[in-house]
Structures are given as structure tokens and as C-alpha cells.
Amino acid sequence: MTGSPEILTPSEAVFKGINDAGIDFIVSVPCANLKELIPMVDKAPEILHLPVTREEEGVGICAGAYMGGKKTAMLMQNSGLGNSINALASLNQLYNIPLLMIVSHRGVEGEPIVAQVPMGELTSKLLDTMEIPYFMPGKDVDSADLIVKAWNTAAEQKKPVAVLLPIPFWRKQA
Amino acid sequence: MKRIDAINEIATKVKESGALLIGNIGIPCKEIHHVCDVPTNFYMLGSMGLASSIGLGLALARPDKKVVAIDGDGSILMNMGTLATIATQSPENYLLVIVDNGAYGSTGNQPTATSVVTDLAAVARGAGNKDVFEVSTPEELRDVLKSTDKGIIVAKAEPGNTDAPVIEMTPEGIIERFTDISSQPSH
Numbered sequence: 001m002t003g004s005p006e007i008l009t010p011s012e013a014v015f016k017g018i019n020d021a022g023i024d025f026i027v028s029v030p031c032a033n034l035k036e037l038i039p040m041v042d043k044a045p046e047i048l049h050l051p052v053t054r055e056e057e058g059v060g061i062c063a064g065a066y067m068g069g070k071k072t073a074m075l076m077q078n079s080g081l082g083n084s085i086n087a088l089a090s091l092n093q094l095y096n097i098p099l100l101m102i103v104s105h106r107g108v109e110g111e112p113i114v115a116q117v118p119m120g121e122l123t124s125k126l127l128d129t130m131e132i133p134y135f136m137p138g139k140d141v142d143s144a145d146l147i148v149k150a151w152n153t154a155a156e157q158k159k160p161v162a163v164l165l166p167i168p169f170w171r172k173q174a
Numbered sequence: 175m176k177r178i179d180a181i182n183e184i185a186t187k188v189k190e191s192g193a194l195l196i197g198n199i200g201i202p203c204k205e206i207h208h209v210c211d212v213p214t215n216f217y218m219l220g221s222m223g224l225a226s227s228i229g230l231g232l233a234l235a236r237p238d239k240k241v242v243a244i245d246g247d248g249s250i251l252m253n254m255g256t257l258a259t260i261a262t263q264s265p266e267n268y269l270l271v272i273v274d275n276g277a278y279g280s281t282g283n284q285p286t287a288t289s290v291v292t293d294l295a296a297v298a299r300g301a302g303n304k305d306v307f308e309v310s311t312p313e314e315l316r317d318v319l320k321s322t323d324k325g326i327i328v329a330k331a332e333p334g335n336t337d338a339p340v341i342e343m344t345p346e347g348i349i350e351r352f353t354d355i356s357s358q359p360s361h
Contacts, residue, residue, distance in 0.1 A: 025235060048234060050263060053255025060224030061259070064196070064231025067216065067349070068239075069357035090220025091228075095349040 010143065010172050011036035014102060014165070015044075017147025018073065023100065024048065025070035027058035031077035031104040033170040038075060055080030059087040059160075063097050071151070073100040078107065078123040078164070079116070088160050089130065096158035100151045103164050110167040127162055134162040137169050176334045177246075178205050179312045180273045184244060185210040187319040193240035193269075194232060194356050198225040198249055200280030201335045202273070206244065208338035216352045217341055223253035226270050230260055233268035238360040240267050240323050247274040247288040254297065260326070261302030270326045277333035295328040 008016060014037055018026070026041050026049045028034065042049045048070070052058040055076050062072035074080075081103070092099055106113070107120015127134045135150045137143055147163060154161035185206065188195045195215045197203040203217040218225050229243030250256065250272055260270065276289030288294055298306045305325025309315045315329050341348075 025231075050234070050259065052259055054253075056224070057227050057253055057255055057259065060221060060227030060253075061231035061234075063224070064228035064233075065235040066231075067228070067353050067356045068232045068235025070235045087221045087224055091218070091224060094220050094345045096346060097349070 008144075009036070010165070010170050011040060013143035014147060015040045017144035018047070018102075019044070020144055021071070021100070021148045021151035023071045023073045023151060025062065025065040025072045026050075026075060027052045027061050027072075028075035029053075029055050029058065029077065029080055031106070033104040033106075033165070033167070034075050034077075037102075041075065055083040056087045059084050059091060059099065062099050063091050063095075066097050066099070071155070072098070073102055073151070075102050077104045079119045081123060081126055081162075082119055085126070085130065088132065092160045093130075097160075098154035098158050099160040100147075100154050101160060101162040102147070103162050104170070105164040105166040108166045110171070123164065132160050132162055133157070134164055136164050136166070143169075175311055175315070175329065175331045177202065177273045177275055177279065177331050178209070178336050180271065180315055180329045180331060181205050181209055181244065183312055183315045183319060184242065184271055186316075188214065188242055191240055191323065193242045193323070194236075194352075196225050196229040196232070196241070196243040198243075198245050201338065202244055202246060202279075204338040204341060205336055207341045208336070213351045213355055216356075217343070217348050219341070219345060219348075223249050223256075225249060226256045226260065227253065229270060230256070230263065230265070230268060232356060233265040234263060236356065237265065237267055239356070240269075242269045242271065245270060245272050246279065247272060247276060247294060248278045248286050250294060251286055251288070251292070257298050257301035257303065257326075261298075261304075264304070264324075266324050269323055272326065272328050273331050274328050275331040275333045279333055279335055283333045295326075298326045298328070
């Protein structure tokens, strides 16, 4: 029997990307799709993780951590983009502060909750309007590499960057 | 006590302790800048409500440095969850001073809920914060500032602004000067 390469679950692949990117400070607001990833991040000794009450608060906390030399990310649902827009513009974009937003993108293909649909459909349009670069998984795209690429873009361009991970991505969850 | 009196006391404290100082949006930042403009000051020009969050993130990232944030009652009311997050994390090196003058001082002194019924010290305690101090004179504030580098001070003040001038620095200039110090290891 030959050894096959280990297949990572979606959460494991994102976690690998977080580690590969050297992210060491994470805030989170939960989503059902993040229920495996959040404990992984919380247990990682090299990552300082804290839950926050609202995404806008998380943007502020990450900005402060960046000023303290940290590489920052926020785990969130796309609904939280709406809660963060003023801060992303008048804090991150004003002062050139990088931030990686790892986003469970609800309200798209396979969404069972009708209330998720309006923000689900607005998410990429809002990011376009705000000139926030975003990355999405695709065929033959390694999810861990996607996270690293997104963080590198945030760090190089000194701005917020999003990775949008829609419902079908998480369905592959083991 | 007016806000400027509280800022004078805090400026004296951070000058002595070398703490990093996060200033709140609007006239508070202008007054801090006017009283004592040093590279360890970060002037938050936008993002109302987030001064206490920026201070918390910085304090958690840099346990080797003291961090002080000056916030206002209107801003805390806009981001009240911050009191729960600060309580949960409770870093030893973080002091939040809420200058509670019961008004949105930068926009025409419209009254806030703290001028009617809301007690921010009680909210802070209810959120789980152990070290919550209430002061209403510069002398009381000075005494508490001498005794602690951690916790939340609610400084009751009357509304009113000075005519401190606009900060001429660019946002890039503010953050670059600040992070040259805040992101470096302590010696």
C-alpha cells in the first residue's frame, strides 16, 4: 500500500494557511462554518486569539495589535463586513493598516436562511466599492496558499484584504 | 473638572511612565496634541468608538509596554462591547480613562445617556472589570493615576472644549512616528 498525501479538511487547510502566513494575532466573531477553525486557532500556542463582541471592535483591536508589531487576522461572517465598514475606511485605509479578513461567505449557493441573502449578495459589491482586494477558492487552488497570498497582499499594500469562503467550500468538511 | 484638566493629568502621567497613549477622535486628540505632542501619542482621527479597542489590541500585543487610552462617554456608548472584551482579557499593562462629560463634545455638546441615567462605572463593573475607579476632580484623578497602570477610570467632567488647533500631521506621519516606537522591542 502506497502512502497517499494527507487530505486536509477545509478548516485544517485554512489553519495551515494562517500558520504559513505567520499570522500571530487573531480576533473572531463566530459563524457555524467557523466552528472547527476557531478552536484550532485558540489552541495554537503561537497565536494570540481573542473573541470579540462585534467585527468593528475587532478591526480596532487588530489595528492596535498591528501597531505593536503583530500580523493580524479576523475570522468572521460576511454579515460582519457591514458592521465594519466605517472602521475599515477611516482607520485601516486612512493609516495604511493591513488586516486579513477570513470570511465565511453566507447567503450564496446552498444558503438555507433567507435573512443571509441580502448581505450575501452585497458582499463582493461592497468590497469592490471599498477597493478592498478579495480572494476566493477555485478549482486547483490550494486553500492554504490562498490565505498566504491574501496576507501577503495585505502586508505589501498595507490595507485590509478579504478571503471569501462560501458555503460549498465548507461542505467538504470531513 | 473639564476634559482638558483630565488630559493634563494623563499627559503628566504618561510623560513620567513612558506609556503609549491612544487619543480619541475629535477635540480630545487636538487637546492632547496641544498639551503634549510626543512620538508615543497615537491620534485616532476617524473610527469613532475604537480608541479603547486600539489600546486593548496594542496592550495585548506588547505586554512589555504600558498603554493608556483616553476615551469619551459617547465613544464608549458606541462600542459598549469593548468593556466586556477588556474585562475578559484584563491585561496588566492597560489603563482606559473614560472622560465622561455627558456630552458629544466635538459635535456641539449634545447630551449623552450618561447625563441622564447611564452609569459607565457600573456598566464597566457589570461587564466584569475588577479595577474600576471613579473620580471627579483633577486631584482624585492624579491620585488614581499614581496608584495604577491597569483598569478603567471613569473621570466625571463638565462639558466644554478648549480651542486647541487642528493637528497638522498626516495620518501616515502619525502612525509611522508611533509605530517606530510601539512596534519595537523594549530595551
